[in-house]
Amino acid sequence: MSSLVEYEDSESEDESLDQARAGAPGCAQTGPSEQNQEAVVCNNSNITHNPPSFTPDRDRTVLKYHGNTSERSNSSLRPISQPQSCFDREIHYCSSRTAKDRHFRDTAAPLSLPATQEKISTLQTVSHMPQSFDGGLNPAKRHCTVPSGIRPYIPKRQRLATSVEKVDSKYPSERIPWNQTRESQILSDVSARVKPYLAQKPGAAGIPRRLLMSLEGHQGPVNTVQWCPVPHLSHLLLSASMDKTFKVWDGAESGRCLRVHTCHSGAVRDACWTPCGRHLLTGSFDNTAVITDVETGQQIVKLDNQFKVMCAVLHPSNPDVFLCGGYSSLVKAWDFRSCKMVKVYKAGIQQTLDILFLRGGVDFITSSDCVSRDSADRTLIAWDYQTTAKVSNQIYHERYTCPSLALHPLEESFVAQTNGNYMAVFSSEQPYRMNKRRRYEGHKVEGYAVQCEFSLDGTILASGSATGSAHFYDYHNARMLHTLHAHSQPCLCVSQHPVLPATAATCDWAGEIKVWH
Numbered sequence: 001m002s003s004l005v006e007y008e009d010s011e012s013e014d015e016s017l018d019q020a021r022a023g024a025p026g027c028a029q030t031g032p033s034e035q036n037q038e039a040v041v042c043n044n045s046n047i048t049h050n051p052p053s054f055t056p057d058r059d060r061t062v063l064k065y066h067g068n069t070s071e072r073s074n075s076s077l078r079p080i081s082q083p084q085s086c087f088d089r090e091i092h093y094c095s096s097r098t099a100k101d102r103h104f105r106d107t108a109a110p111l112s113l114p115a116t117q118e119k120i121s122t123l124q125t126v127s128h129m130p131q132s133f134d135g136g137l138n139p140a141k142r143h144c145t146v147p148s149g150i151r152p153y154i155p156k157r158q159r160l161a162t163s164v165e166k167v168d169s170k171y172p173s174e175r176i177p178w179n180q181t182r183e184s185q186i187l188s189d190v191s192a193r194v195k196p197y198l199a200q201k202p203g204a205a206g207i208p209r210r211l212l213m214s215l216e217g218h219q220g221p222v223n224t225v226q227w228c229p230v231p232h233l234s235h236l237l238l239s240a241s242m243d244k245t246f247k248v249w250d251g252a253e254s255g256r257c258l259r260v261h262t263c264h265s266g267a268v269r270d271a272c273w274t275p276c277g278r279h280l281l282t283g284s285f286d287n288t289a290v291i292t293d294v295e296t297g298q299q300i301v302k303l304d305n306q307f308k309v310m311c312a313v314l315h316p317s318n319p320d321v322f323l324c325g326g327y328s329s330l331v332k333a334w335d336f337r338s339c340k341m342v343k344v345y346k347a348g349i350q351q352t353l354d355i356l357f358l359r360g361g362v363d364f365i366t367s368s369d370c371v372s373r374d375s376a377d378r379t380l381i382a383w384d385y386q387t388t389a390k391v392s393n394q395i396y397h398e399r400y401t402c403p404s405l406a407l408h409p410l411e412e413s414f415v416a417q418t419n420g421n422y423m424a425v426f427s428s429e430q431p432y433r434m435n436k437r438r439r440y441e442g443h444k445v446e447g448y449a450v451q452c453e454f455s456l457d458g459t460i461l462a463s464g465s466a467t468g469s470a471h472f473y474d475y476h477n478a479r480m481l482h483t484l485h486a487h488s489q490p491c492l493c494v495s496q497h498p499v500l501p502a503t504a505a506t507c508d509w510a511g512e513i514k515v516w517h
Contacts (some may be wrong), residue, residue, distance in 0.1 A: 186259070187278060187295050191235035191252040197499050198231055205455035206502025207472050207482045208516035213255040215513040219243040222507035223269055224451060224493045227251070230277035234499045236294075238280060239513055240271035246282055248294060251505055251515050263290055263299050269326075270311050275319050283309030289324050291336050301336045311354050315385075317361040325352030331366060331383075345388050349378055353449070356405035356414060358428045363391060365432075367402040367416065380416065382432055395432045396424065404451040408475075410458045417452045419445050423463060423473075438478045443471045448509070451493040462504065464491035470506050470516075486514055 190198075220243035228236040236258070237251030246268045248259040266286030273280060279300065280292045285308045291300040307328035315321040315333075321342065325331045331352055333343035349370040357364045363382055370378045379402060382391040396402065400420040407414045412428045413435075423440040427433050443450075443465035452463040460481070461473045468487035471494075473480050487508035497503035500517075507513045 185295065186236065186248070187233060190232050191250070193252045194232070194235050194499055197501075202456060202499070203501055205457050205460045205496065207460070208484065208502050208504045209482070210517060212503075212515045212517040213251075215239075215249050215251070215255055215257070215515070216511075217247065217257050217260075218245070218511035218513070220267070220511050221509045222492065222511055222513055223267075223449065224271060225495045225505045225507045225513060226272060227495055227497050227505065228273050228277045229275060229498060230273075231499050233277045234497065236277075237495075237505055237513075237515075238271055238273060239507060240268040240282060241511060242267040243511070244268060244284075246271050246280070248280075249513070252500070255515070259294065259297055261292055261297060263292065263302070264288065266308070269309060272312065272314065274314060281312050281314060281322055283312035283324055283326070285309070289322070289334065301339055303334055303336070303339060305332055310352060313355045313357060313364075315361050316357050316359075323355050323357075323364070325355050325366060327351045331355065333385075343385075343388050345383055347378070347381060347390075349381075353401065353403050354405045356407055357385075358407065358414070359412070361385060365395075365405060365414070367405055369401045380426075380432075382430075391430065392432055395426065396434060403445070403449040406452045406454055406461075408458050409454055409456060415440070415452060415461065417445065417450055417463065419447065421445050423452055423461070440473045440478050440480075442480050442483075443467075443469065446490075448490045449492060450490070453493075453495060455496045456498050460496070462494040462496055464494050464506065466490045468508060470494045470504070484516060486516070487512060 215237075218239065218241040220241050222239050222241045224240050226238045228234050228238070235250055235252035237249040238246065239249065240246040244262065244264050244267060246261050246264075247257050248261075250256045250258055261280075261282075264282065264284040264286050266284045268282050268284050271280060271282040274291075278294055280294060281289065282292065283289045287305050287307060287309065288302055289305060289309055289312050290302045292298070293300055303324075305324050305326065305328075307330070308326045309324050310326035312322055312324050315323070320337050321333055321335050323331055323333050328351065329347055329349050331345040331347065332341050333345075334340070335342045345366075347366065347368065349368040351369055352366050353369060354367045355364060356367075362385060364385060366381050366383065368379060368381070378393045379400075380395040381393045382395060383389070384391050396416065398418070398420065400418040402416040402418050404417040405414060406417075407428065413425055414428050415423045415425050417423050421441065421444055425435040425438050425440075427435070440461060440463070443463055444467050446466040448466050450464045450466065452461060454461055454475070459475055461475045463471050463473070465471060468485070468489055468491050470484040470486045470491055471480060472482045472484070484506075486506045487510070489508040489510040489512075491506050491508050493507050495505045497505075503515070503517050505513060505515050
């Protein structure tokens with residue numbers, strides 16, 4: 001502002017005011033009190049939002065403020081000859097200061113030079129705000145921009161919101177329109193199709209026979225599908241795919257994709273719900289296991305296992321702990337509250353295909369691809385969860401790997417899907433003996449990770465097939481009840497609904513999901 005004013009310490013205060021009045025012959029002269037009032041108006045944050053439009057001249061406004069500041073700091077300013085604006089009298093109505101306030105302000109302590117510069121910067125920022133005061137007399141409005149050296153003030157709450165958005169943009173967890181993400185509360189909605197069955201006692205499981213809907217959206221093989229275990233949220237269907245995404249669908253009514261999660265950089269091999277239905281646990285080939293919030297889609301924790309994760313399972317009595325296995329001889333137990341590895345199980349095998357906790361969570365079973373030429377021990381290994389010791393490795397003696405395991409919901413038994421194209425039954429109590437008189441045959445596995453699952457009452461055992469069919473067996477007599485020709489590609493998983501009778505979801509190697517009733 002050196003081009004507008006000159007500092008002369010030798011001049012008195014009255015002489016500078018007289019020269020300022022003489023420099024504007026075209027306008028009515030304004031007294032010192034009016035100039036003070038004018039400076040107050042410029043700095044007042046409570047200006048009426050819709051005053052008569054007038055664009056203040058930047059140079060003149062700064063000049064007047066210099067004059068007011070010089071009066072308080074006992075220094076004089078001599079303005080260069082330039083016509084002043086006549087808007088002094090036009091904006092007197094904006095000031096709410098009394099004469100007593102102005103007198104107190106005029107007799108305040110003098111300002112230091114840095115404070116004066118700060119006031120000038122503030123005034124420049126205010127004078128360039130898009131507010132007009134010309135009362136419509138000046139149709140050619142000049143839009144001034146904030147100088148490059150001045151940074152506008154941003155409230156703290158807005159700064160925090162901006163920082164959160166920047167962090168989330170690095171790890172996108174959902175790609176859904178903004179309104180749908182914020183307004184649609186999927187955990188508070190109850191499906192109209194599921195609601196009538198909530199008050200009823202669960203009946204006998206049925207067998208689905210006709211197609212209800214087809215869900216398309218995955219670009220790669222779908223490894224697993226799973227209904228939400230919470231009854232009033234059981235219309236939600238979770239799917240994990242090799243296309244690096246896992247999705248949540250409305251599998252009961254509309255068939256819409258409610259959430260798309262893309263927090264993994266590798267294929268999502270396994271996924272499951274937490275018992276509360278609010279979080280998802282996923283394991284991926286990018287070496288990570290992730291806990292995700294279903295409602296917001298945000299990552300709660302992301303843990304690096306340092307190997308490709310093939311399976312991830314929650315502890316049945318302590319859902320804050322989960323186990324991860326994969327392309328490693330180790331099985332790791334994590335506590336996602338502290339993000340620390342709490343236990344390590346060393347098996348000395350090549351990779352872990354599946355993990356199954358037995359009832360109570362005291363022991364668990366791991367399935368591996370370790371099959372020697374002379375003995376098939378260590379294909380299924382029983383572990384003590386607390387001591388990390390092997391309980392038994394002489395459970396299954398046939399030379400077939402077991403890609404998946406399933407626990408009976410009521411009885412003390414579990415089944416293992418084998419690459420021998422049958423499912424074997426084992427006791428879930430020590431010494432974990434296999435029932436050699438009962439086998440579930442008739443489907444093909446042929447090296448695919450075909451999964452098996454029990455119905456809620458334990459009477460029906462369902463399995464996929466490499467031929468694309470879904471097979472339903474009577475658990476007690478091992479008789480095949482029905483074969484559903486579901487897909488043209490290998491059917492990898494069959495998930496039976498926990499509430500709706502005779503309802504199941506299937507997925508295949510081509511990325512298609514179907515719901516049957």
